[in-house]
Amino acid sequence: MQEERAHWTSNVGFVLAATGSAIGLGNLWKFPFITWENNGGAFVLVYLLCIAGVGLPIMMAELLIGRKTQKSVVGALKDAVGPAWGYVGAWGVLCGFILLSYYTVIAGWSLYYFARTVGWMAGGLPAGTSLGDLFGAQSANAPLQLTLSLGFSLATVAIVYLGVQRGIERIARLFLPILFGILLLLLVSSFAMSGSGEAIGFIFRPSFSELTPESVLEALGHSFFTLSLGMGAMVTYGSYIARHQSIVKASAMIVLLDTLIALIATVIMFTVIFTAGMQDQVGETGTVGMLFIALPQLFFQEGVVPFGSLLAPLFYVLVALAALTSTISLLEVVTSYVIDEKGIGRHKATFLCGGAVFVFTIFAALSFGSTPGLSTIELFSGKAGWFNTADHFVSNWMLPTGGFAITLAAGWFMTRDATESELVDGTEPGWFRYNVWRIFIRYVAPAAVGAIIISVAFGRDFS
Numbered sequence: 149m150q151e152e153r154a155h156w157t158s159n160v161g162f163v164l165a166a167t168g169s170a171i172g173l174g175n176l177w178k179f180p181f182i183t184w185e186n187n188g189g190a191f192v193l194v195y196l197l198c199i200a201g202v203g204l205p206i207m208m209a210e211l212l213i214g215r216k217t218q219k220s221v222v223g224a225l226k227d228a229v230g231p232a233w234g235y236v237g238a239w240g241v242l243c244g245f246i247l248l249s250y251y252t253v254i255a256g257w258s259l260y261y262f263a264r265t266v267g268w269m270a271g272g273l274p275a276g277t278s279l280g281d282l283f284g285a286q287s288a289n290a291p292l293q294l295t296l297s298l299g300f301s302l303a304t305v306a307i308v309y310l311g312v313q314r315g316i317e318r319i320a321r322l323f324l325p326i327l328f329g330i331l332l333l334l335l336v337s338s339f340a341m342s343g344s345g346e347a348i349g350f351i352f353r354p355s356f357s358e359l360t361p362e363s364v365l366e367a368l369g370h371s372f373f374t375l376s377l378g379m380g381a382m383v384t385y386g387s388y389i390a391r392h393q394s395i396v397k398a399s400a401m402i403v404l405l406d407t408l409i410a411l412i413a414t415v416i417m418f419t420v421i422f423t424a425g426m427q428d429q430v431g432e433t434g435t436v437g438m439l440f441i442a443l444p445q446l447f448f449q450e451g452v453v454p455f456g457s458l459l460a461p462l463f464y465v466l467v468a469l470a471a472l473t474s475t476i477s478l479l480e481v482v483t484s485y486v487i488d489e490k491g492i493g494r495h496k497a498t499f500l501c502g503g504a505v506f507v508f509t510i511f512a513a514l515s516f517g518s519t520p521g522l523s524t525i526e527l528f529s530g531k532a533g534w535f536n537t538a539d540h541f542v543s544n545w546m547l548p549t550g551g552f553a554i555t556l557a558a559g560w561f562m563t564r565d566a567t568e569s570e571l572v573d574g575t576e577p578g579w580f581r582y583n584v585w586r587i588f589i590r591y592v593a594p595a596a597v598g599a600i601i602i603s604v605a606f607g608r609d610f611s
């Protein structure tokens with residue numbers, strides 16, 4: 149028997165759930181690091197343009213396809229465009245599967261660093277601790293990695309198991325305010341540090357001579373990852389929107405909040421780094437280094453972060469909460485596909501999908517030196533192990549191609565009436581706004597995303 153489709157209980161609940169999906173490791177792990185690599189300023193400005201000109205129109209497109217069809221991504225694209233588009237939907241489900249398989253590993257690290265920083269609260273960092281060595285040792289410890297990622301996967305499964313209202317929406321309502329609160333507290337305390345002015349200058353003062361074509365494409369590519377676009381998460385969440393809830397305002401809100409949080413997180417992290425005068429060392433520790441090597445050390449270093457030993461565990465709670473509201477959206481894409489298309493009940497489907505993803509999480513968790521065979525396999529050159537392979541494939545290939553397909557679906561294949569009836573709800577003069585959206589979804593977004601795909605095909609690498 150087909151159960152009636154669940155809906156968000158309110159607009160606020162929906163916006164929080166979707167914002168929870170968007171805010172995640174992309175904001176706390178990827179964005180600060182790529183801003184660093186690309187010398188801030190001009191890169192941040194370009195990123196804002198990409199979010200507004202490409203991210204926002206695609207966000208609206210995904211949500212409208214979901215709300216219109218009331219189906220998860222495969223069924224939604226079939227209904228909205230045509231049967232062959234089911235394959236595009238399946239590409240999205242596969243992307244969610246692969247992304248989730250490694251995302252929980254980094255999320256698991258936040259649990260580890262939470263536990264360690266709580267342990268150091270009383271006595272400080274034990275003398276002679278090298279955080280670089282600690283990071284290497286924990287990531288190469290197979291039983292530890294498996295336990296952490298299993299713990300995180302089980303939490304994700306438990307929430308998706310409870311469903312749209314009692315699971316996903318409730319967790320978002322509970323966790324997002326906590327997340328905003330912690331971030332605000334960290335921001336306020338960063339203003340008390342001497343490096344805050346320099347950090348803000350680095351992030352917001354554009355110097356266009358530093359901008360390269362690569363950094364423009366990297367900003368664009370990242371806007372997919374950070375907004376959870378290009379793989380059907382927003383189509384799926386859109387399918388739980390009731391008729392009377394507005395997509396346009398909600399999209400603007402989600403995009404705004406995600407961007408704000410990325411910028412605030414970056415200000416906080418850079419302030420800590422500049423205050424400690426650690427600029428030179430940060431780049432050397434690679435993408436994960438900023439979050440798990442530089443920051444934990446600086447939180448406990450004398451004279452850098454006021455009340456650092458108290459704020460450090462809070463910071464890792466923040467990372468864990470942000471990651472969890474994203475992992476549930478990833479699992480929901482896969483699970484809702486199985487529920488809608490295979491007619492399996494939610495409880496069984498959640499376990500099946502969560503279990504299948506975890507098989508690949510095992511490979512990701514063992515990618516960091518614990519298991520030589522697994523950490524050295526190279527499908528793409530320079531990307532050893534499942535973790536790096538998956539991140540490379542998702543960020544470079546899957547999200548941009550999926551996003552490109554969405555622009556074609558909403559801009560070119562669906563009729564004008566079909567999209568206009570979703571975006572203009574009669575209560576407001578939406579004609580102008582609708583036409584602006586249409587120009588962006590038909591021309592601007594596909595041209596920009598097309599440029600990413602072409603440059604990746606010619607060997608560029610954004611992850």
Ligand code: PHE
Nearest residue numbers: 170172173174373374376381
């Ligand atoms: N937006 C999430 C982040 O920034 C990642 C994500 C991508 C989640 C795609 C769901 C779907 O971390």
